[in-house]
Amino acid sequence: MDYDSVTNQEIKSKFVQREVLACFSFEMEAVLKASSNGASDKEYPLPMYEEIENLYEYKCPECGEVFNPDDNCSEREKDAQSVFTCPNCGKVYESQDDLENEPQEIFEWWIVSTYLYRKLKDKGEPVLEWGNNNYWGRTCSGQAIMLDGVISEICEEAVKRERRNKMKATAIKSKAEARQKAIDWQAWQGRRSMSTTEVMRWAEYFRVLGKRFGLLREFKENGII
């Protein structure tokens, strides 16, 4: 997929505008420095460097492959002991401590939406929760955020999911089909917030279907219209 085609850049640009809220680099550096100098308060605690999630990157000492030990961890049948397998060369390590680890270098801090925070965390990006905000420690700099590989991946997944979940006012041919459509619609709309115009448009769609297939009462009882 060409992540940086004109259309995809537009989609990603909107995505970043929506999910990345503000730059916090200077402030986070200041706060982390203060906390490492012991300047924290019981009631208003400062974030600590050690609280940054996914800060460390694990490397296979044998081949140099960087991988997430959690994703490559399995239990050995005999002694139920956790082992870590390098996805590249297949070498098995008895303990996470046998892997090389290095803190990733964070160049920028950004306040991000809870949604993006979760996705970045899943992708192994350095993140931090503090107060009411979620922060992303960006490990690159000097290019637009929407060009970051991890942002392209997350955005692609979001677009695919939206497409899958799209509900269309399709033509309905039978009573059973109309009933199923109403059930699907109810489950779908429960997961999103709709504008008044959208709600009215859907109510009209189901009113027409209800009239045609004798389902008006049923739809009313189930809160469809």
Ligand SMILES: [Zn+2]
């Ligand atoms: Zn390896």
